[in-house]
Amino acid sequence: MALLKIKFTFQSRVRLAQGLWLLSWLAVIAATLTFSMGVFLKAELHKRSEVMDNTEIHAVPNTLIVVGLASLGINFFAGRICQDALDTTRFPRWKSFLQPYFILSLFFTLLMLVAVIMSYAMKGNLEESLKIGLKNGIRFYKDTDIPGRCFQKETIDRLQMDFRCCGNNNYKDWFEVQWISNRFLDFTSKEVKDRIKSNVDGRYLIDGVPFSCCNPESPRPCIQHQLTNNSAHYNYEYQTEELNLFNRGCREALVSYYMGIMNSIGAGVLSVFILQMSVLVSVRYLQTATEALVGQENTEIETEGYLLEKEVKETIKEKMDTILKFLPINQVDAAAGQGSAEVGEKPATPAS
Amino acid sequence: MAVLKVKFTKNKRDKLAQVLWIVNWISVVTGIILFSLGLFLKVEISKQQEIMPDRQLHMVPNMLIAVGLIACTINFLGGKICHDCVDIAKYLRWKLLMLPYIICTFFFTFCILVGALMCYGMRGELEESLLSGLRDAMRYYKDTDTPGRCFLKRTVDLLQIQFQCCGNNDFRDWFHIQWISNRYLDMSSKEVVHRLRSNVEGKYLVDSVPFSCCNPSSPRPCIQHQVTNSSAHFNYDYATEEPNLWRRGCRQALLEYFTQIMQSIGLTVIITWLFELSVLTGVRYLQTAMENVLRNGNPDSESDGWLLENSFVEMARSNFKIIKNLGKCNQIDISGSDDPNIDVPSSSFAHYGPGNLPTKQIPVYS
Numbered sequence: 053m054a055l056l057k058i059k060f061t062f063q064s065r066v067r068l069a070q071g072l073w074l075l076s077w078l079a080v081i082a083a084t085l086t087f088s089m090g091v092f093l094k095a096e097l098h099k100r101s102e103v104m105d106n107t108e109i110h111a112v113p114n115t116l117i118v119v120g121l122a123s124l125g126i127n128f129f130a131g132r133i134c135q136d137a138l139d140t141t142r143f144p145r146w147k148s149f150l151q152p153y154f155i156l157s158l159f160f161t162l163l164m165l166v167a168v169i170m171s172y173a174m175k176g177n178l179e180e181s182l183k184i185g186l187k188n189g190i191r192f193y194k195d196t197d198i199p200g201r202c203f204q205k206e207t208i209d210r211l212q213m214d215f216r217c218c219g220n221n222n223y224k225d226w227f228e229v230q231w232i233s234n235r236f237l238d239f240t241s242k243e244v245k246d247r248i249k250s251n252v253d254g255r256y257l258i259d260g261v262p263f264s265c266c267n268p269e270s271p272r273p274c275i276q277h278q279l280t281n282n283s284a285h286y287n288y289e290y291q292t293e294e295l296n297l298f299n300r301g302c303r304e305a306l307v308s309y310y311m312g313i314m315n316s317i318g319a320g321v322l323s324v325f326i327l328q329m330s331v332l333v334s335v336r337y338l339q340t341a342t343e344a345l346v347g348q349e350n351t352e353i354e355t356e357g358y359l360l361e362k363e364v365k366e367t368i369k370e371k372m373d374t375i376l377k378f379l380p381i382n383q384v385d386a387a388a389g390q391g392s393a394e395v396g397e398k399p400a401t402p403a404s
Numbered sequence: 405m406a407v408l409k410v411k412f413t414k415n416k417r418d419k420l421a422q423v424l425w426i427v428n429w430i431s432v433v434t435g436i437i438l439f440s441l442g443l444f445l446k447v448e449i450s451k452q453q454e455i456m457p458d459r460q461l462h463m464v465p466n467m468l469i470a471v472g473l474i475a476c477t478i479n480f481l482g483g484k485i486c487h488d489c490v491d492i493a494k495y496l497r498w499k500l501l502m503l504p505y506i507i508c509t510f511f512f513t514f515c516i517l518v519g520a521l522m523c524y525g526m527r528g529e530l531e532e533s534l535l536s537g538l539r540d541a542m543r544y545y546k547d548t549d550t551p552g553r554c555f556l557k558r559t560v561d562l563l564q565i566q567f568q569c570c571g572n573n574d575f576r577d578w579f580h581i582q583w584i585s586n587r588y589l590d591m592s593s594k595e596v597v598h599r600l601r602s603n604v605e606g607k608y609l610v611d612s613v614p615f616s617c618c619n620p621s622s623p624r625p626c627i628q629h630q631v632t633n634s635s636a637h638f639n640y641d642y643a644t645e646e647p648n649l650w651r652r653g654c655r656q657a658l659l660e661y662f663t664q665i666m667q668s669i670g671l672t673v674i675i676t677w678l679f680e681l682s683v684l685t686g687v688r689y690l691q692t693a694m695e696n697v698l699r700n701g702n703p704d705s706e707s708d709g710w711l712l713e714n715s716f717v718e719m720a721r722s723n724f725k726i727i728k729n730l731g732k733c734n735q736i737d738i739s740g741s742d743d744p745n746i747d748v749p750s751s752s753f754a755h756y757g758p759g760n761l762p763t764k765q766i767p768v769y770s
Binding site for chain 2: 197236264266269273285286
């Protein structure tokens with residue numbers, strides 16, 4: 053009792069092969085698109101890798117790249133198979149190839165689905181990685197003279213200007229960190245000494261932010277120092293001032309940027325997945341319909357095509373049996389087999 | 405005495421037609437590239453229109469767009485003609501069109517050259533436009549409450565950040581204008597009043613620059629106020645300090661940017677011009693060769709192709725005569741002209757007497 057049996061006349065077989073050829077070329081284009089989407093995402097993640105703590109999120113573009121390349125191979129072979137399917141002399145060449153081909157294709161197609169699920173599931177991971185990375189970036193902002201950290205200032209400044217954001221959660225993060233290096237502080241000045249003494253860790257903390265937090269849309273020249281002191285600036289109230297600095301935090305800005313990319317890529321990959329599955333289903337039908345012709349003289353008769361020869365449960369049981377045979381549970385199986393054979397024989401003898 | 409005569413066998417004619425077909429299609433592609441480059445340039449100039457208010461600047465990209473489109477059409481038609489020239493029957497369809505087509509292409513090629521020269525000449529106009537545009541933009545930087553100028557602050561800030569430049573010539577330009585609006589100045593403060601008084605025009609001038617002049621690559625937090633005052637900041641020497649601000653002026657930065665674009669466009673235009681010239685020469689040879697084939701009568705025979713039937717001087721002379729006589733169509737010119745375009749009535753050559761025999765002897769059967 054085959055799964056999803058369909059009758060195929062000669063004409064419909066021919067049409068299936070032609071349709072499959074067209075579909076496989078479309079799928080090749082789709083696979084190239086998937087590959088390039090993976091490369092694009094990897095490049096974008098790599099651009100800002102300095103503010104990310106780990107590279108676990110790179111699993112998503114890596115999977116997409118692998119799946120894209122594998123799909124190219126799958127669809128290329130699908131095209132060749134359908135070209136040979138209508139010629140009964142050339143088709144038997146593919147016989148031994150098709151079983152592993154289907155298993156591999158199914159595996160890579162399901163991997164596509166896994167990639168899409170991963171891109172949504174790893175949002176939390178991305179956010180954590182950015183949180184730690186940005187915190188370190190802000191902490192080492194002042195260390196432009198320490199090798200290994202000297203690029204942090206430029207990275208954070210350019211990030212804040214490009215993504216129009218300030219700090220980790222918001223601009224107040226800069227108040228908790230000393231972002232002006234001691235090299236540029238006049239330790240003989242009373243004001244500097246007061247500030248350092250008033251802090252437990254001896255850090256020079258101010259209610260100021262770097263220039264890269266300034267919002268060009270603001271109607272007034274940027275106020276970046278003494279932000280919480282209303283009297284330090286004329287006609288200024290920090291509670292109601294909205295346009296002076298960027299309001300968004302950089303973590304939120306980066307997460308929404310990357311999730312936007314991954315959402316659009318996810319939608320694209322889902323459609324490629326559907327296309328790929330239809331290619332595989334068509335190849336399977338074509339294979340089973342053409343295999344029924346083997347040994348027949350008249351190649352124009354009607355044949356049946358199916359997805360699985362037996363029902364799903366039976367097929368799984370069969371596969372499990374073949375796998376279990378290779379395991380050292382042989383003796384138990386043999387004994388069980390003998391027992392069931394004896395049981396089977398007993399009702400048979402009275403009948404005969 | 406033809407100019408640059410070349411003999412063409414049937415094979416050579418066919419090969420010429422095929423090569424011309426390919427070259428025409430390549431020229432169509434260059435025409436499309438030119439069109440998109442013109443569009444790109446137009447968009448780039450429009451993006452900076454607040455600092456480059458000159459209307460005349462749009463002439464160059466408009467001309468490029470037009471040239472690109474015309475090149476596409478001309479070469480598309482040329483490709484079709486050359487493709488058909490292999491077959492005599494199909495050639496007859498195009499026979500009458502070919503000479504006007506060649507003349508059009510000749511003038512068009514000339515236009516392309518003019519276009520290329522305009523590209524390179526645009527630099528001067530650009531510089532002038534930028535000089536006045538940037539100066540005005542900086543002057544109105546503070547006027548964020550005046551309608552019509554309220555976006556200039558944002559434009560200038562984003563420009564300085566994007567092109568990594570500061571001021572018109574350099575950052576000192578900001579010292580000569582008041583870029584902080586009076587709305588944000590505490591007029592009761594002694595310092596503000598002092599500054600305003602010390603200036604002839606009553607402007608609040610400071611040795612500070614806007615935040616968009618800051619260079620993120622600098623190792624120290626940006627010094628944008630009291631830039632020239634070495635004692636105002638610790639460990640800071642104005643004379644020897646590494647760039648804390650962008651050193652380049654915005655006029656120079658924009659000029660370099662647009663000059664780069666113009667140079668690549670100019671190169672593409674010159675390449676297009678060379679292609680058009682080769683197409684023109686090839687089609688002219690093909691046309692004359694095909695016409696001579698028709699004159700000979702045998703489609704597979706050898707024929708001559710040339711650029712001009714007579715020498716350049718003779719052609720100019722004959723064309724000049726045609727134009728001169730266009731106005732005299734009612735008069736009879738008996739000055740002995742042998743131009744076939746002029747209708748000379750036979751009455752001027754009358755008297756077929758024994759002494760005035762026509763040149764061609766009629767055979768007499770005796």
